[in-house]
Amino acid sequence: MEKISYEEASKELNQIIEKLEEDKLPLSSAMQMFERGQELVKICYKNLDSAKGKLTEIKETIDKLEEI
Numbered sequence: 900m901e902k903i904s905y906e907e908a909s910k911e912l913n914q915i916i917e918k919l920e921e922d923k924l925p926l927s928s929a930m931q932m933f934e935r936g937q938e939l940v941k942i943c944y945k946n947l948d949s950a951k952g953k954l955t956e957i958k959e960t961i962d963k964l965e966e967i
Contacts, residue, residue, distance in 0.1 A: 901938075905946035912939040 903911075915936045919929060 901942070903942060905943055905950075908939045908942040908946070912936055912943065915939070 915932045918924065919932055919936075924932070
């Protein structure tokens with residue numbers, strides 16, 4: 900999976916959605932864009948999952964420090 904930020908993937912995904920909603924694309928182009936959109940969704944979820952993991956680690960660290 901390629902390395903792009905959540906923001907970049909989200910922006911590109913929104914552009915794809917706008918183009919697909921215009922409904923003026925040949926089927927082959929629409930299918931390629933749809934497939935790229937699927938890849939971008941996976942990238943977004945992966946980035947969000949990573950951020951969630953980091954936030955969980957930070958929370959656990961804070962909780963441990965509060966115990967001291």
